[in-house]
Amino acid sequence: MLLKTFGWSFAVTAIGLVAAVFYGGWTGFGVVAILSILEISLSFDNAVVNAGILKKMNAFWQKIFLTVGVLIAVFGMRLVFPVVIVAISAQLNPIDAVDLALTDKDQYQQYVTDAHPAIAAFGGMFLLMIFLDFIFEDRDIKWLAWLERPLAKLGKVDMLSVCIALIVLLISSMTFAAHAHQHGGTHVDKAETVLLAGIAGLITYLAVGGLSSYFEDKLEEEEEREHEAEEQAKRSGKQQSAVLLAGKAAFFMFLYLEVLDASFSFDGVIGAFAITNDIVLMALGLGIGAMYVRSLTVYLVRQGTLDDYVYLEHGAHYAIGALAVILLVTIQYEINEVITGLVGVVLIAASFWSSVRRNKRLAEAEGSTEGSGKAEVSSGV
Template sequence: MKNFTGSLAFTVFALIAAGFVGYSESGLLSGALSMAFLALVLGVMETSLSLDNAVVNATVLKDMDEVWRRRFLTWGMLIAVFGMRIIFPILIVSFSAFVWPWEAARIAVTDHELYEQIVTGAHVGISGFGGAFLMLVGLSFFFDDEREHHWLGFIEGPLSAFAKIPYSPYIATVAIVAGLSFLVHGHEQQTFLIAGLAGVVVYFLVQWFGDLVGGEEDATGAVVRSGAGAFLYLEVLDASFSFDGVIGAFAITNNIILIALGLGIGAFFVRSMTIALVKGGHLAEFRFLEPGAFYAIIALGMIMLLSIRIETPEVVTGLLGAAILALSLWASVRHRKRFPHEYEEGGEAEAILPTGQVIVGAHTAGADTVEPTSPAASPTGNPGPQTA
């Protein structure tokens, strides 16, 4: 519960601030209570939309060094709340209306209807960029032939075979964006294609930067991003998730301050859930929670891409992601009960000495003893890909 102390404190602050905004605009107590209630609704909506974001954040954060982890939870919080919920929409207005940023800020604060019109008018470009980026995040996870455990083997097995094709996630995403572009025509089609390709390019650059400055190989040879590269990746990922929330918030209000406060509540709770997952070690305990999160990301990415033609209510989007995560959690608990030996700490596993040396097939029953096995021993004690 202590992981959520900061989130609860910010929630109280945000509700009081929203109430103050409501009272200053209406001069009535009912106006203050209405604004506070809307901020709470926005917070719940953003949290439900970002459950999968918390899981994915945790998968990256658990491998980050302590310095960059702390920066993500402090600097990253400021970027998430103020950068994406306030500055980003203002920049959209500035770019779309061809006005200076300070004029865009004036429009956002004083002319709520025009502000909403401009931001929602940029929906096609936002959906193309955010949807393409999220699709790449999800497909890159499943297009991997080195994953040890599968949740839905009949889906993930064939997808992992595509990993043998160079740049297969990029090819698949570009093909999806190109195919969906035929749902719109004229200027919107061009905007969608450019934005989608920009999302693909940004993902590639983020991965390249991560390999360049923050990549280290683990015992399996996979690249683990632990520094600036992981920080940048998480910030762009957060940005892609926030696109949907910012646009969806206009179904509730067009007040930029209220949107920032409400979505900020959700951003804080996502960080708290991320910390709880990392500190509690639940990603290892619930084996299929991680693939469940990436299934939810693909679903959200597809919803964003299809939103250029098909409008999906925010409540459906949020419930879909939550349902997928709930199913993966249930499958994880069920698998742990059926195969408890695979989760025993005393089984055969890899041991990492204080010097950083990895002992393959070491017996981990004791905390102070390490008994190397023969070189022919299995790298892990697990039998291979598992399905629920």
């Protein structure tokens, strides 16, 4: 079961890591490994959401999402999108950006370094909004309750996350952007660039969130109509046109999943810029991670166990928040790639360990309850 589900992911991992060694030596191997782990950890909640929706779809639409969808996710978002970001930021033709990245790494590195303040501001705001919207939502399950409980109460204030993000952007433009790091170790004033790029990142997040909400509403409408049609068919004793309704609902599910998948892909791609500017290593690492997300989605659908490690989603979002802060700091200061990657890995590992301990406590409590129940029965007899 495990090999059947994760077989392609294992194969892609082996090929990707070998390619990383040939391309960038053991440093490249380490960067690709960290990027893969980061992508998997950041997209775990994506796999959970995908699995929750996919299990409602028939086998045909599941196959469409897991084939066409993964092609879009891997080749579209993980390979093309990083090049587009660099091309726009450095004002280059996308083809020229790819050519430079492969043939003249020094020149490409200069373009990327000079464009980094804009990339960092855009990505920092996008990631920060993901983190803030998560942390301000009142959730039944809380990992760091002492922190999340009061923040959930603050989250009842409308548009609080947007206000905080804009304040952070303003402070960043007045501090880090005033002495932005450029190629050659020089520092220039990039306040205006950081402000514009940060606002663009905020708008992008709101637009993607709006589209996701739109498709989610459409999906709910289709499900309600299908339920009403089923009830009406039962009352009249007629055969209903279930295929058409199921097809429309599944189509909206597919569109919703694609938009949602794209929105989750943003954090991995943007976060990768905090670790490396090399698009080859970035593509290898994110591609491996995307394959595991696909396999994990299939595994969760087949096994039906989505809630075993309840704190992983929290850990992933804390990692997103940490990456957002790191990106904004790197506008002025350089931070080692390994340190950046390990921050996310440590947070994910901590949330995983907390989940394991929680499951153990629940199992022990359930065992003790059953034991006391049996003792009461035997004593009564």
